[in-house]
Amino acid sequence: MSETYSFSQNVNDIFVASAKLMNISQDVIDQIKFCNSVIQVKFPVRLNGSLDVFTGWRAVHSEHRLPVKGGIRYALEVNQDEVEALSALMSYKCAIVDVPFGGAKGGLCIDPSRYNDQQLEKITRAFTREMTKRSFISPAENVPAPDMGTNARTMAWIADEYRSLRPQDINALGCVTGKPVEQGGIRGRTEATGRGVFFGLEELLNQDEFIKPFGIKPGIKGKTVVIQGFGNVGYHSAKFLEEAGAKIIGIAERDGFILRESGFNVEEIHKQFLKTRSVRDIPDVDYYQDSKKGLEHPCDILIPAALEGQITEENAPRIKAKLIAEAANGPVSTAGDKILNEKGILVLPDVYLNAGGVTVSYFEWIKNLSHIRFGRMDRKLEDMRGKRVLQLFEKLLDKPIPSEIAQKFNFGADELEVINSGLEDTMKNALNEIIQLKASRDMPDLRTAAYALAAKKIARYYEIMSL
Ligand SMILES: NC(=O)C1=CN([C@@H]2O[C@H](COP(=O)(O)OP(=O)(O)OC[C@H]3O[C@@H](n4cnc5c(N)ncnc54)[C@H](OP(=O)(O)O)[C@@H]3O)[C@@H](O)[C@H]2O)C=CC1
Numbered sequence: 001m002s003e004t005y006s007f008s009q010n011v012n013d014i015f016v017a018s019a020k021l022m023n024i025s026q027d028v029i030d031q032i033k034f035c036n037s038v039i040q041v042k043f044p045v046r047l048n049g050s051l052d053v054f055t056g057w058r059a060v061h062s063e064h065r066l067p068v069k070g071g072i073r074y075a076l077e078v079n080q081d082e083v084e085a086l087s088a089l090m091s092y093k094c095a096i097v098d099v100p101f102g103g104a105k106g107g108l109c110i111d112p113s114r115y116n117d118q119q120l121e122k123i124t125r126a127f128t129r130e131m132t133k134r135s136f137i138s139p140a141e142n143v144p145a146p147d148m149g150t151n152a153r154t155m156a157w158i159a160d161e162y163r164s165l166r167p168q169d170i171n172a173l174g175c176v177t178g179k180p181v182e183q184g185g186i187r188g189r190t191e192a193t194g195r196g197v198f199f200g201l202e203e204l205l206n207q208d209e210f211i212k213p214f215g216i217k218p219g220i221k222g223k224t225v226v227i228q229g230f231g232n233v234g235y236h237s238a239k240f241l242e243e244a245g246a247k248i249i250g251i252a253e254r255d256g257f258i259l260r261e262s263g264f265n266v267e268e269i270h271k272q273f274l275k276t277r278s279v280r281d282i283p284d285v286d287y288y289q290d291s292k293k294g295l296e297h298p299c300d301i302l303i304p305a306a307l308e309g310q311i312t313e314e315n316a317p318r319i320k321a322k323l324i325a326e327a328a329n330g331p332v333s334t335a336g337d338k339i340l341n342e343k344g345i346l347v348l349p350d351v352y353l354n355a356g357g358v359t360v361s362y363f364e365w366i367k368n369l370s371h372i373r374f375g376r377m378d379r380k381l382e383d384m385r386g387k388r389v390l391q392l393f394e395k396l397l398d399k400p401i402p403s404e405i406a407q408k409f410n411f412g413a414d415e416l417e418v419i420n421s422g423l424e425d426t427m428k429n430a431l432n433e434i435i436q437l438k439a440s441r442d443m444p445d446l447r448t449a450a451y452a453l454a455a456k457k458i459a460r461y462y463e464i465m466s467l
């Protein structure tokens, strides 16, 4: 990454350029683009007898809708510029997929692998107290979720701590999403971002005319895929793509790049990886110590699913993938993006593609506020209704409907089916909106069109308010 790289500047630049293409006034652009507020907290935690001081941030980008929403990241690289950029991405992402939230993001400067679970719990609870005290966590105003270095368990600690601080808040469980199902979470959230990446790619690869100029053939089957980052998002993206017939040939992790041109068995490799969180000693693969070289390996689809700023003007000229699917936030810098576009590489942008996580977080938040699981009240009723319709058909036809056909009438969906269908619908509709806007305004690329769509939707809110 170049020394002058500013993630938030990158996000602002592309937002401003895209908003201008929609003829949005400079006043409204300025109102939207800046981060509304950001807190930095420094707090001590006693671990093994000594006091360690931790630094964390939570940035709120736009409160045009409340609550504001966005993950909490635990990583040593976390800094204020990063959380501000990520919070802006959250505002735009939510607008694109019509999730009625503003944008936020948090981060704690910590290497989570250096602490055991008990220590992480203590640190997380202390961080939660700091943010709750300042109203940077609440079901009505500011709702975190998992991101790099955090997971469902971290969210359970946050929810529990918040509940003990605000026992009178009947909606306390909605103060955070991405919780374990047993603690008020929703089925399908853990894998939602990866599943959303899959739905986005599936929809894109169905658009024969759109992808043809990039030399990309329709369909997922047989496509070769390289993934950077084998955590939550990378693993689930790989898994769903493999299930649909893609060949995952390369995985770039923190400590190296593994390659098998004939394709991995994702589940098997993931099991091995989890033993040490390393790709170094995985058998029967080619191993390269220089992880970043993995991004340059020839493939149909390259999926950066780790950090921002991974493809810049430095390595973009050497990228050989036909399609880059940005599962991570901000993996391609503005300068890198320009080079990819000039090379004719299609980029499916983060601000749309990884929105599956927040979409299902929205469903979880609704579940927490309504205090009932999706399907609990009407599943049986729907099932009975469906069966009656089938019986009626059988009566009219005077013969039984073959069981393989009857089974396809999946009446009475359970929570996971409801969530996954809502996610699929959201991801596919949003991509079509982006593609249509790109065509109608002759926009240069999907990223510009996605930001323009977000700008249009958020600007509408401000314009109505000042009528
Ligand atoms: N979780 C979610 O729901 C969402 C996540 N995202 C974005 O997706 C990306 C990944 O998040 P998530 O999967 O949740 O995070 P995880 O922490 O689960 O996984 C990230 C993985 O990337 C690895 N990694 C870190 N640095 C590098 C590097 N330089 N090169 C290769 N691999 C690296 C990590 O290794 P190690 O553990 O050693 O650090 C880890 O295995 C982030 O950009 C995040 O903002 C976007 C939307 C939602």
Ligand SMILES: O=C(O)CCC(=O)C(=O)O
Pocket: 069, 070, 071, 072, 093, 143, 144, 145, 146, 147, 177, 178, 329, 354, 355, 357, 358, 359, 361
């Ligand atoms: O699920 C959420 O609320 C936020 C997910 C997130 O942090 C992201 O999309 O970058």
